Amino acid sequence: MSRPTLLTGWGRTAPTAATVVRPRTAEQAAEALAQAGPRGALARGLGRSYGDAAQAAGGLVLDCTELTGPPRLDPDLGEVTAPAGTSLRRLMAHLLRRGYFPPVTPGTGHVTLGGAIAADVHGKNHHVDSSIGAHVRSLTLLTPRGEALEVGPDHGDTELFWATVGGMGLTGVITSVRLAVIPVETAHMRVDTDRTGDLDSTLELMERTDQDYRYTVCWVDLLARGAATGRGVLTRAHHARVTDLPAPLRREPLRYRPGTPLSAPPWAPPRLLNRATVGAFNTAYHHAAPERRRGQAQPLGGFFHPLDKVRGWNRMYGPHGFVQYQFVVPFGEEATLRHVVEGLSKAGAPSFLAVLKRMGAPTPGPLSFPRPGWTLALDLPAEFPGLAGLLRGFDERVLAAGGRLYLAKDSRADAEAVHAMYPDLPAWRKVRERVDPDGVLVSDLARRLRLL
Template sequence: MSRPTLLTGWGRTAPTAAHVVRPRTAAQAARMLAGAGPRGALARGLGRSYGDAAQAAGGTVLDCSELTGPPHLDTERRELTAPAGTSMGRIIAHLLGRGYFVPVTPGTRHVTLGGAIAADVHGKNHHADSSLGAHVRSLTLLTPTGEAHRLGPDGPDPDLFWATVGGMGLTGVITEATLGVHPVETAYARVDTDRTPDLDSTLDLMARSDHAYRYTVCWVDLLARDGSLGRGVLTRAHHALRADLPAPQRRDPLRHRTGTPLAAPPWAPPRLLNRWTVGAFNAAYHRAAPLRERGRAQPLGGFFHPLDAVEGWNRMYGPRGFVQYQFVVPFGEEDTLRAVAEGLSRAGAPSFLAVLKRMGAPTPGPLSFPRPGWTLALDLPAELPGLARLLDGFDERVLAAGGRVYLAKDSRARPDTVHAMYPDLPAWRATRARVDPDGVLVSDLARRLRLV
């Protein structure tokens, strides 16, 4: 057995040690699962879950990033099949070169296909297209009993399929999956931008206009005070047609541009991101955005994955890392959004990555996060005084409003709160017990929240 390796999530909080193994084939993954010790096993992708979802203290972690190979595109069926360790970036590059695009992408391309399904990731088009699980045609799931289950929403075991979609890797190791994809003419988005002066105008504009766009997202300033609280930069888009592009880009409209990422400093001092530095950034960013701009052609990489332009940006939060907090509340519960925004502003909580979106139809996954309503995601330095108390208070408001927090980003919620937010947890446990009767599959998240 190899020496234990210290692992964290992208937020770089709560490190724990596990034995890391790297399967390259499904057969190797099966042997590694079978050889797991008393502390269990868990699959891990590229480590972009923010909290402890891809950690298993004292156990065996299967690093599945080498469980990869060439994706296969079936143009007649508009389906792409790929090994689960294939990154979203590689899949997007493969598809765009052939005039297709993924149905859903999260805010980074540095996630594996299997990890994206396990978290049932959503993107800027959830209000129109739901989450990734709605577009998974089939997947192969390796369970600790040694069985390889071929699953789909209409297959022989739909309960296991949906327990796996959003199941945070706790039903088995996904080794391959097939997605529906859609054709595009270019590798660009046609983007409309509006700058809003406060939270009420932000919510109003999104409610009135989001239905007219496939993709929509709003950056909001949660450090602004008084009448400017919640001012935003709203960007909405469709896939650009060739005719939408400037003449130079029309010659090679499907050229995929990701650029060379800048590197964040290898070390940042504590409290570099504080209410004054972030407040200044937020004010400058809001002021620099166009008041109203229409039809700007933007490379898809820049539109969907802006933070990928800075390698290791999570180091900017200093040695103690950061907490990402994301919740969803139903439409009609806008007062909960206002209460959270006002609480953050009063606390001087420095978040320059606060993102507001509208969500649409959910998937049947018992642990899948998205629900129709408003979702707000924000990053906060882990060293912020009083952070735990502040977020616990927000959890109570979100729960009372009929909302929930996102397990793929959580690192600090309380078990009883999460259990109340996910009322289908008992049904999920029953399905999981069928395929993992000995409780081999486990994570730090699962232990902390008593999911298993």
């Protein structure tokens, strides 16, 4: 056992101490679970949940990043099998050399496969391809009693499988994954870009054109006011074919060039990201974007994971960290989306990152976040005055609209609101109680939101 270690989410708020162990094999993970004390245990990947989902105050945390090994690609079946500690970045590099790509990737490659499934992550292609759980063919789950169960959407304990997809690590420790993959010709994207002048034009253009593209996302300026409220930069893309590339890139079309990331300063002053600095950036970014550009070849890493170019970018929010807020509301509830956008603009809330997407078909996971509708994700400095009340008001509007918050992003919601947003929570609890009757698996998120 190691000494207690302070852990936080990517937002760097609410640190808590836990004993951390680093199993290298499923057998070592089972031994660690057997040693869990009264405060329970939890698996943790690369720590990219924004809040307290991968923390267990006073308990035992299994750092699963050493549950790795070479992925095994089966091109005949169109699937890859990999240890759950494999990062999506590493998996991408392995697959691209062979002409394949993961079916879903979120906004960072620094996520383990196990963590991606526990959060049922989604990407820019949810409106077409759903979330990652829809592409998992099977997984091996280590239960608190030491059983290694292979479960999938159509074999084994299917209830347990779907309780694990989006289950925030509270049903067991995922040790390996069998995942469908998609064929690609190149390591580039063919990108179309449009600059929009306000929220109405943003929504109209997305609604009209999203189904023509596999990947689509819109950056939104949440500090713009008046007629410019909700202006954005919409990017949509397909995987580039060899013939889409400039001649120099055709020589090695599958070469993956993630590059060496820059490092954010180890320390940033409080309130570095404020209305003035973020407003200046937003204005410059919006004006620098092309009004209309078609067919640009962009490297995969730059399109899917632009923030991975800066190591430790979360430190830019200063010592108090930041809050990530993501919600989804059904189509037809655009008034709620507008209320949030206008509310943030009016409050002068300095959101450096704000992305709008349209979501498609959900998975059957009871705690899976995505639903058909509009999703907006944004971040705000945790020290922003009045932030708690502002977001609580948004929660009420999202709930009234039939929407929900993303548990992998949350660090501050009320338990009552989350329970109302996830009506299948009681069914999920029954499955969890069956597989973990002694209540070994627990997290700070689960305690705060009374999920167990």
